[in-house]
Amino acid sequence: MKLSLGPLQYFWPKKKVTGFYKRAADWPIDIVYLGEVVCAKRRELKLDDWLQIAEHLNAAGKEVVLSTLILIEADSELSQLQKICDNGRYRVEANDMSAVHLLDGKSRFVAGPHINSYNAGTLNVLHSCGAVRWVMPFELGQSTLQRLITQKPDGLETEVLVYGRLPLSFSARCFTARADNVAKDQCELRCISDENGLPLQTQEGEQLFTVNGVQVQSGVPCNLIGEIDTLMEMGVDVLRLSPETGYMAGLVTLFREVVDQQCSAAEAVALLPKLITEQKWCNGFWHEQPGMNWEHKLVQL
Amino acid sequence: MVAVNSNIELVCPAGSLPALRAAIDNGADAVYLGFRDDTNARNFPGLNFDTAEARKGIDYAHDRGRKVLLALNTYPQPQHFERWTQALAQADSLGVDAVILADPGLMQYATEQYPNLRLHLSVQGSATNRHAIAFYHQHFNIQRVVLPRVLSLRQVKSVIESSPVEVEVFGFGSLCVMVEGRCALSSYVTGESPNTCGVCSPAKAVRWEETSQGRQSRLNGVLIDRYQKDESAGYPTLCKGRFKVKGDTAFYAMEEPTSLNTLEILPELVKMGIAAIKIEGRQRSPAYVKRVTQVMRTALNRCQQDPDSYTPAADWVAALDHVSEGRSHTLGALHRPWQ
Numbered sequence: 001m002k003l004s005l006g007p008l009q010y011f012w013p014k015k016k017v018t019g020f021y022k023r024a025a026d027w028p029i030d031i032v033y034l035g036e037v038v039c040a041k042r043r044e045l046k047l048d049d050w051l052q053i054a055e056h057l058n059a060a061g062k063e064v065v066l067s068t069l070i071l072i073e074a075d076s077e078l079s080q081l082q083k084i085c086d087n088g089r090y091r092v093e094a095n096d097m098s099a100v101h102l103l104d105g106k107s108r109f110v111a112g113p114h115i116n117s118y119n120a121g122t123l124n125v126l127h128s129c130g131a132v133r134w135v136m137p138f139e140l141g142q143s144t145l146q147r148l149i150t151q152k153p154d155g156l157e158t159e160v161l162v163y164g165r166l167p168l169s170f171s172a173r174c175f176t177a178r179a180d181n182v183a184k185d186q187c188e189l190r191c192i193s194d195e196n197g198l199p200l201q202t203q204e205g206e207q208l209f210t211v212n213g214v215q216v217q218s219g220v221p222c223n224l225i226g227e228i229d230t231l232m233e234m235g236v237d238v239l240r241l242s243p244e245t246g247y248m249a250g251l252v253t254l255f256r257e258v259v260d261q262q263c264s265a266a267e268a269v270a271l272l273p274k275l276i277t278e279q280k281w282c283n284g285f286w287h288e289q290p291g292m293n294w295e296h297k298l299v300q301l
Numbered sequence: 302m303v304a305v306n307s308n309i310e311l312v313c314p315a316g317s318l319p320a321l322r323a324a325i326d327n328g329a330d331a332v333y334l335g336f337r338d339d340t341n342a343r344n345f346p347g348l349n350f351d352t353a354e355a356r357k358g359i360d361y362a363h364d365r366g367r368k369v370l371l372a373l374n375t376y377p378q379p380q381h382f383e384r385w386t387q388a389l390a391q392a393d394s395l396g397v398d399a400v401i402l403a404d405p406g407l408m409q410y411a412t413e414q415y416p417n418l419r420l421h422l423s424v425q426g427s428a429t430n431r432h433a434i435a436f437y438h439q440h441f442n443i444q445r446v447v448l449p450r451v452l453s454l455r456q457v458k459s460v461i462e463s464s465p466v467e468v469e470v471f472g473f474g475s476l477c478v479m480v481e482g483r484c485a486l487s488s489y490v491t492g493e494s495p496n497t498c499g500v501c502s503p504a505k506a507v508r509w510e511e512t513s514q515g516r517q518s519r520l521n522g523v524l525i526d527r528y529q530k531d532e533s534a535g536y537p538t539l540c541k542g543r544f545k546v547k548g549d550t551a552f553y554a555m556e557e558p559t560s561l562n563t564l565e566i567l568p569e570l571v572k573m574g575i576a577a578i579k580i581e582g583r584q585r586s587p588a589y590v591k592r593v594t595q596v597m598r599t600a601l602n603r604c605q606q607d608p609d610s611y612t613p614a615a616d617w618v619a620a621l622d623h624v625s626e627g628r629s630h631t632l633g634a635l636h637r638p639w640q
Contacts, residue, residue, distance in 0.1 A: 071480055072430050073456050098432035114483060118376035121406020139485040139494055147379035169484040170636040172451035175555060177548040199546045200554055202524040211546055218489060290521055291489035
C-alpha cells in the first residue's frame, strides 16, 4: 500500500512551497503530485520551479507526478498544459479531458479525481488511452468502489483520498475576491493570504464550506483513517493525503503507521487531536451519505 | 473563418408534454427532454416522460418538422448501469434525433451498440476547450458540444473557431455558477448531486420555517438563507444561499439568485457561428416555456436577419426578467468583469 501527497490546493508563497516539499522528501510517502491545479493566475512557481522540486523529490526516491489544472479555458492555459504533458520525464495526472487528449496514446498517465470515472466503461476508455492509475472521484463511496475494483481493467491502479478538504466545485468566478467585493481580474492574488483557504459559515455559524479562489472545498477535511483496513482489503493501491499547512509531517507519519499496522485506527484517532488543529471531519461520501456526515461507529471522538 | 450560421437552432426545454407542445407551437427548432428517472439531470418529482409520452412528444415534434433531443446526461455507477443502457435502447427505438450524453463509459457503449445514433456532449461533460472537445469527437464521434456557462465571450469564440463539432450555448435560464459536471456541493450536503442522481439541492431535502428572525430555508438541516419580511424568498439552491465568509455579515458568497440572459449579445453569438442556442428550464411550467420561446424566437429571427441593426426590445427583456430567478438577469461569465 502506497501513500501519496496530492497536489497542493492552496496558493502559498514560493518560499513556503519549496520549504514544504523539501521537508516532504524526508516523509514516509511514496508518491508526490506537484503543480498548480486550481487557478492559472497563481504563478508563484513556474513549471521550471516545479521541475526543480520534482528533481529533489525524485532523488529522495519519491515517484513524482505532475498534476494539471482542473478548469482549462484560455489558450495560455492550453499551452501550459501542453508543456506539462510534453515534459518527457515525469508522469502526468490528467485533471481535465484536454489533458487526456494530449496524453492519449503517447504517455502513460494518472486519471485524476476530476475526471468523472463513475463506471467500468469509463475506466476502460481511460486505460485504453494510457491511464495506469485512477483516482476515485470524491463523491463516490465504498460500494461503488468495490464494484469498480472488481470490474476495472488489469494493470490500472486505484487511488483514494483519505485525508484533506474535498474540492467540491470550480467556477470561472473567484470566491475569495468576491468575499472582498472585487472582481476576479482585480483579485491581486489575495488568496495567497489564506494558507488553508477561507472558512465559509452559515448564518448560524456552522462551518459549511471552505473558499479557495475559484474552488469551493468541504468545510472540514475528509478523514478515512478508520477505513484503512477496509481499503487495503478491497485492493486499493494508493492512499492520498491532501497538503495542508502546519501538520503534514505528523499526519503522514500517522497514516504510514496505520498502513504498516504499527498503530491501530482507534489509536490513531486518539492521537489526531494532538497532531492537528482540526477537530471535526467528514466521511459521509464513503458511507454513501451526504458527504458532510461524520460516521463514527468505528472512529470515536 | 467561421461562416455566419443563418439557421441557428433554438433548443427549448420540455419537462412535460404540455411544455413540449408550448415550445414547438412557439417556434422551437428542437426540444430536449428526459425520461422519468435519474438518467437525466432534471430528475425532479412530477417531471419528464415515460415511453408512451415520449412517443407522443416525438410524433408531435416530427410531424411539424422539429427535432427531439434526449438528455441521458448523468453519470451511471456500476450498480445501475443497465438503467442507462436501457434508456439508450429506448432512445434508439423511439427515433430521437440525438442523445445528450456526459459519461464516457456510456458514450463508448453508445458508439458500439448504436453507431447511427447522433451524440451530443452534454454541458455536464465539462468540455471547456478545444482539446477536451477533440477527445470526445475522436473517441465517440460526438456531433455537438454544449458549452459550460463558465467561458467568456472571447473564449466561446476561440472554442467555436477550433472545434471540430457544432457548438451549442446557453441563451437563457437559471445559471450554474460552477462548472457543470464538476460540482459536488449538493451531494456534500444532501447525498444527491447532478452527476449521481440528476438533482441539485433536491426538494425532498428542503425545509421552510417561520421564526422570530424571519423566514428560513434549510437543506438537509443546513441553514441556506434567512429572509426579512419584505424580501421574496428563492429556492434554496446551495450556491445561491447567503453565508458568512469574512466578518459577520451574510452575503451571496457564491452567486445571487439571477438568470443568464444573452439577448444583449445575441449578434456576437450569431456572428461567432454558434450552431444552437439553448433555453434552460425543464423544471419550469409550460407558461414559462411558451413565454421564453416566443421571446427568443423573435429575437433570434430579428438578429439573424440583420445582426448589425439588432437591439433587444424592452418588452423582451421585461418578459424574460419576469420569469427569471430573483427577477434579474446577468451575462454571467460571458461578461468579462464577472470573471
